[in-house]
Amino acid sequence: MxxxxxxxxxxxxxxxxxxxxxxxxxxxxxxxxxxxxxxxxxxxxxxxxxxxxxxxxxxxxxxRVGGKPREGFAKMAHSRPMLSLDNAYNEEELRAWDQRVRSGLPASEKVRYVCELKLDGLSMALQYGAAAKAAAQLERGLTRGDGSIGEDVTSNVRTIRSIPLSVAAKKLETAGLPQSFEVRGEVVLPQAAFLKMNEERVAAGLAPAVNPRNAAAGTIRTLEPNIVAQRRLDFYAYFLLRDGDTFLPTHTETLEALKTAGFRVNTHAKTVDSIDQAVKFIADAEPLREKLGYEIDGVVLKVDATAQQRRLGFTGKAPRWAIAYKFPARAAITQLEDVLFQVGRTGKVTPVAALAPVFVGGTTVTRATLHNADEIARLGVKIGDYVNVERGGDVIPKIVEVVDDKQHPRGTKEIVFPAKCPVCETELVRVEGEVDWRCVNSSCPARVREELLHWAARGVMNIEGLGDAMVAQLLGQSAVLEELNAQGADEEEVAPVVPRTALIHSIADLYRLKREQLLSLERVGEKTADALLAQIGRSKEAGLARVLLGLGIRFVGERTAQLLAEHFGSMTALMEASVEDLEAVNEVGPKVAQAIVDFFAIRKNQHLVKELAALGLVMTAEKRVVGTAMAGMTFVLTGTLPTLTRDEAKSMIEAAGGKVSGSVSKKTSFVVAGEEAGSKLEKAEQLGVKVLDEAALLEMLKTQS
Known part of the structure; x- marks a missing residue:
């Protein structure tokens, strides 16, 4: 026995x-x-x-396949932010980045780069912890989320067979890894698996998925691990952390350690000694796109030495020591079958081309933007024409030109831009000096729909669960939305009409929703209703900057909203501000200031703000005290300062009312130069711009204080 x-x-x-x-x-x-x-x-x-x-x-x-999460996916903070990368679209931009890297490091230091294929999937962080027998065991898999907080999708990550569930002690020792570490990489859906999945969807009467990247993202967030396992997702590792920081001397050694530990690392990677060699790697990589069996959209360059990465640091959203070179957009010829007119959140009417389906860059394209009436005239396009369609940045389809040859006869039907809103039939207005026609009816159903989606978006009020399908139901549009989905239309392509039976008619109505109203909707149970109401309730605390961003004031993006909130401190003070008051805010020019004044001059907008305040939304922010002695002065920072980082120097200048620019011009007031200042210092000397060292800058700041 x-x-x-x-x-x-x-x-x-x-x-x-x-x-x-x-x-x-x-x-x-x-x-x-x-x-x-x-x-x-x-x-x-x-x-x-x-x-x-x-x-x-x-x-x-x-x-590998366990039970599904009980209540969806929990949110968890990343050990270190998962930042995006800055992009370069041509060799000139790539070489400019190389110069910035070199100017940020001592001239005596040799700089090497690691070139890797830019996989077109979704970023994932895998956290491993100590297990028995000195091994390491997979504990958690997090999506990128907003970069700071991701979703715990461990149950689905475990089904991906190229991800080790554990790493044996011997492998850890050989690879030089501790028992607790974090691996970051890309989850991709191979093209063969994508095609098989779409065949199954079509056979089941479902619309095919748009592209492998979206299919991979949707798969990893499904609540059924068995479905994830069937999709055959893959994972490529490219980053390694311990306690939230890199720890091996070079990125080259990091990739080798990942291979040794048993992770899949893309074989198309190379360490090079110069930007010229990197350019050659890119040229050799682009033809591989059609042969790899998975989608790529460029090449990522990273400074190899970890110590140099640390010295170069980060901007607000990306590392200075890495960049993504994006391949040129891929194009194809197809026929323009019709033109639809979409009404956006601000009332802008955008012509959208309905195309005969064509496969471009891994995606079946059926719609493309025509931008505005002037663009239609410039192209000279007619319905029935054959057109060259390009995916700009491999994402947004657009019509580049009309094809006119013997194989592609011209169309004959003129495109007539509507005189009235295609949704509410209000007369369209074109402001002098602008190219866009707009619906000025603030109650237009199409505008309400787009306003709600914008308000709920991540980075605005972040109301999870208030997506396309839910908004459609709240506005009584579910039948229309289902019809559009059946036709393969994207949510932004057409603007369906809001019936009179809608539960909400404005942003403020969101905060009046009752549980029983939500339970009356299709496929909305108690947990869904309670979760959405909780999300809506939490959004009340988002603060003044997010509310300003959510209101959709023209030209007011995330940074401007934050600056306005910090300057005025309350919605009341902002609404009472004049154009001159607004222009006193750092980075707010005449155009933005006038747009803000115009927005709050509209009675409907005043009423909405009052409603939101009465409903309990926070309309205040902590005021940031900004000096005025440096107001109107523009500074450029270059080189390495003795004691201050660039971000610290920038914050101090802005706090004193100054502005920091990235390039030297005749309008530059001062260039602040440290060691290895480079070309910016040379240009300052050529233009006669006064140059300060760190001590002089600090003295100037002290004087104004």
Whole structure:
């Protein structure tokens, strides 16, 4: 009779065999056994674990698919923000970035770059913790989310077979990794899996997914791990952290450590000694797009040395030591079948081309923007024309030109821009000096819909659960939305009419919603209703800057909203401000100031603000005391300052009322130069701009204080 010890040894031996074969198949693409042989081993392990449940461990290969989350996905803070990358679209921009990197480091230091393919998927953070026998075990998988807080999708991440559920002690030692570490990388859906998934969707009477990236993102957030497992997602690792920080000397060594630990690392990566070599890598990489079996949209360059990365630091949203070179947009020829007219949040009417379906850059395109009436005239396009469609930045489809040759005859039907709003039939207005026609009816159903979606968006009021489908139901548009989805239309392509039976007619109505009203909607249960009401309630505390952003004032983006909130401190003070008062705010010019005054001069907008305040929304912010001695002065920072970082110097200048620019011109008041100042210092000297060192800057700040 087998002893407990011998059974445990059998179980562990089977686990090691299965892990080995998973690594060969899913990471190295070099299987040694057939699927049938793998299944025999798996079934044998399942049988033994079923007979001895006390020996079951979370990192067993049998545990890849577990139960679904009970209440959706919990939110968790990242150990370190998952920032986006700045982009370069041509060689000139790439070389300018190279110069910025070199100017931020001592001239004596050699700079090397690591070139990697930019995978077109979704970012993921995998956190591993200490396990028995000095191994490391997968504890958590987080989506990027807003960069600071992600969603815990561990149950789904466990189904991705190129992600190790555990890393053995021997591998950790060889790779130089601690038991607790974090791996970041990209989840992708291979093209073959994407095509198979769409075949199944079409066979089931569902609309096909738009592209592999969106399909991967949707898959990783489904509440059914079994579905995730069937989709065959893949994971490529490219970053390694310990306690929220990098710890190996170079990025090259990081990639090698990840490989050694058993993670899949993209083989198309190279460490180069110059920007010229990086340019060659990019030129060689672009033709690979059609051969790889997964989507890429560019090449990422990273400074190799970790110490140099730390010295270069970060801007507010991206590392200075990395950049994404985006490949040129891909294009295809198709026929323009019709033109629809979309009404946006501000009343802007945008012509949208309805196209014969065409595959461009991994996506089936059926719609493209025509921007405005002037663009239609410039293109000379007619319905029935064949057009060249391009995905700008591989994302937004647009018509580049009309194709006119023997194989592609011209169309004959003129595109007539409407004189009235296609939704509410209000006469359209075109402001002198602008290209856009607008519906000026603030109660236009199309505008209400777009206002609600903008208000609820991430980065604005962040009301999770108030997406397209929910807004459609609240506005009584569900039937129309289903029809549009069946036609493959995107939510922004057409603006359906809001019936009189709508539960809400304005942003303020959101905060009057009752539980019983939500429960009366289709597919809305108690948990969904309670969760949405909780999200709406929490949004009341978002603060003045978010409310300003949510109101959708023209030209007021996230930074301007924050500056206005910090300057005025309350909605009341802002609404009473004159154009001159507003122009006194750093970075607010005449155009923005006038737009703000015009917005609050409209009675409907005044009434909305009063309603929101009465409903309990926070309309105040902590005022930031800004000096005036440097008002009107523009500074440019260059080189490495002795004691201040650039961000610290920038904050101090702005607090004194000054403005910091990235380039030197005749309008520059002062250039603040540190060590290795570079070309900006040279240009300042050529233009006769006064140059300060750190001591002179601090003395100036002290004087104004």
């Amino acid at each position: 087998a002893t407990a010890s011998s059974i445990e040894q059998q179980i562990e031996a089977l686990r090691e065999q299965l892990r080995h074969h998973e690594y060969l198949y899913y990471v190295l693409d070099a299987p040694e056994i057939s699927d049938a042989e793998y299944d025999v081993l798996m079934n044998r392990l399942k049988k033994l674990e079923g007979e001895h449940p006390e020996m079951l461990t979370p990192d067993s290969p049998t545990q």
